Amino acid sequence: MTVSVTPPEGVAAGEYHISCSAVSAKETLSTDLKVVITGSYGLAISTPDDRLSFDAYPGRTSDVTLTVNNTGNVDLENVSLNAALPTGWTVTYNMDNNLIASVPAGGA
Numbered sequence: 001m002t003v004s005v006t007p008p009e010g011v012a013a014g015e016y017h018i019s020c021s022a023v024s025a026k027e028t029l030s031t032d033l034k035v036v037i038t039g040s041y042g043l044a045i046s047t048p049d050d051r052l053s054f055d056a057y058p059g060r061t062s063d064v065t066l067t068v069n070n071t072g073n074v075d076l077e078n079v080s081l082n083a084a085l086p087t088g089w090t091v092t093y094n095m096d097n098n099l100i101a102s103v104p105a106g107g108a
Contacts, residue, residue, distance in 0.1 A: 001022060003018075003020055003033065005018060005033075005035055007035070007037060010073055011037055011073075012037070012039075012073060013037050013039035013074055014036075015034055015036050015037075016034070016035045016037065017032050017034055018032065018033045018034075018035060019031075019032050019033075020032070020033060038074070039072060039073050039074030039105075040072045040073050041072040041074065041076065042070070042072040043068060043069065043070060043071065043076070043079070043103075044068075044069045045066055045067070045068055046066070046067050046069065047064065047065060047066060047067065048065055048067065067108050068081075068100060068103060068108060069103075069108045070103040070104060070105055070106060070107055070108070071106075072105060072106075073105050073106070074105050075102060075105050076102070076103045076105075077101065077102050078099055078100075078101065079099065079103055080098060080099055080100075081093050081095075081098040081099070081100070082098065
Protein backbone atom coordinates (compact mmCIF):
# COMPACT_ATOMS: atom_id res chain seq x y z
CA MET A 1 0.00 0.00 0.00
CA THR A 2 1.29 3.45 -0.87
CA VAL A 3 0.01 6.59 0.83
CA SER A 4 0.46 9.94 -0.92
CA VAL A 5 0.05 13.17 0.98
CA THR A 6 -0.25 16.60 -0.66
CA PRO A 7 -0.36 19.46 1.84
CA PRO A 8 -2.27 22.59 0.78
CA GLU A 9 -0.36 25.53 -0.66
CA GLY A 10 0.88 27.86 2.06
CA VAL A 11 0.37 25.39 4.93
CA ALA A 12 2.04 26.53 8.14
CA ALA A 13 5.23 24.86 9.31
CA GLY A 14 4.69 22.23 11.99
CA GLU A 15 3.89 18.60 12.69
CA TYR A 16 0.73 17.03 11.30
CA HIS A 17 -0.68 13.59 12.15
CA ILE A 18 -2.51 11.49 9.57
CA SER A 19 -4.46 8.37 10.55
CA CYS A 20 -4.41 5.57 7.97
CA SER A 21 -6.37 2.29 7.97
CA ALA A 22 -6.46 -0.88 5.91
CA VAL A 23 -9.86 -2.54 6.15
CA SER A 24 -10.84 -6.08 5.13
CA ALA A 25 -13.97 -8.13 5.79
CA LYS A 26 -12.43 -9.56 8.98
CA GLU A 27 -9.87 -7.06 10.20
CA THR A 28 -8.95 -3.40 10.38
CA LEU A 29 -5.34 -2.30 10.81
CA SER A 30 -4.58 1.31 11.66
CA THR A 31 -1.48 3.41 12.05
CA ASP A 32 -0.68 7.07 12.46
CA LEU A 33 1.79 8.88 10.23
CA LYS A 34 3.56 12.08 11.19
CA VAL A 35 4.33 14.66 8.52
CA VAL A 36 6.76 17.47 9.33
CA ILE A 37 6.34 20.62 7.26
CA THR A 38 9.43 22.79 7.48
CA GLY A 39 7.82 25.58 5.50
CA SER A 40 7.94 26.99 2.01
CA TYR A 41 10.80 29.15 0.86
CA GLY A 42 10.78 31.82 -1.80
CA LEU A 43 12.44 35.11 -2.63
CA ALA A 44 11.44 37.84 -5.04
CA ILE A 45 13.48 40.90 -5.93
CA SER A 46 12.00 44.13 -7.25
CA THR A 47 12.42 47.88 -7.30
CA PRO A 48 10.05 50.48 -5.80
CA ASP A 49 8.41 51.05 -9.21
CA ASP A 50 8.74 47.37 -10.32
CA ARG A 51 11.10 48.26 -13.21
CA LEU A 52 14.18 46.06 -13.49
CA SER A 53 15.98 48.31 -15.98
CA PHE A 54 17.69 51.68 -15.60
CA ASP A 55 20.06 54.04 -17.38
CA ALA A 56 23.79 53.87 -16.67
CA TYR A 57 26.65 55.95 -18.07
CA PRO A 58 30.31 55.00 -18.56
CA GLY A 59 32.54 56.08 -15.67
CA ARG A 60 29.62 57.16 -13.46
CA THR A 61 27.93 55.40 -10.58
CA SER A 62 24.24 54.59 -10.97
CA ASP A 63 22.26 53.78 -7.82
CA VAL A 64 19.39 51.29 -7.85
CA THR A 65 17.16 50.53 -4.87
CA LEU A 66 16.23 46.84 -4.63
CA THR A 67 13.64 45.24 -2.39
CA VAL A 68 14.03 41.59 -1.38
CA ASN A 69 10.69 39.99 -0.48
CA ASN A 70 10.22 36.68 1.31
CA THR A 71 7.35 34.98 -0.54
CA GLY A 72 7.49 31.91 1.72
CA ASN A 73 5.92 31.20 5.07
CA VAL A 74 9.08 30.88 7.20
CA ASP A 75 11.64 33.51 8.13
CA LEU A 76 14.85 33.44 6.07
CA GLU A 77 18.22 34.20 7.62
CA ASN A 78 21.59 35.19 6.13
CA VAL A 79 20.32 35.97 2.64
CA SER A 80 23.33 36.62 0.41
CA LEU A 81 23.24 39.08 -2.50
CA ASN A 82 25.34 38.34 -5.58
CA ALA A 83 25.59 39.73 -9.09
CA ALA A 84 26.76 38.37 -12.44
CA LEU A 85 28.45 41.23 -14.30
CA PRO A 86 29.88 42.02 -17.70
CA THR A 87 33.68 42.31 -17.79
CA GLY A 88 34.93 45.53 -16.18
CA TRP A 89 31.74 46.32 -14.27
CA THR A 90 31.49 46.49 -10.46
CA VAL A 91 28.58 46.28 -8.05
CA THR A 92 28.62 47.27 -4.39
CA TYR A 93 25.86 46.83 -1.83
CA ASN A 94 25.25 49.13 1.13
CA MET A 95 25.37 46.30 3.67
CA ASP A 96 28.07 44.28 5.42
CA ASN A 97 29.27 41.25 3.43
CA ASN A 98 26.35 41.62 0.97
CA LEU A 99 24.23 39.84 3.56
CA ILE A 100 20.68 40.45 4.79
CA ALA A 101 20.53 39.08 8.35
CA SER A 102 16.82 38.21 8.29
CA VAL A 103 13.80 38.54 5.99
CA PRO A 104 10.53 37.75 7.81
CA ALA A 105 7.97 35.44 6.26
CA GLY A 106 5.76 37.41 3.91
CA GLY A 107 7.86 40.55 4.43
CA ALA A 108 10.67 42.58 2.93
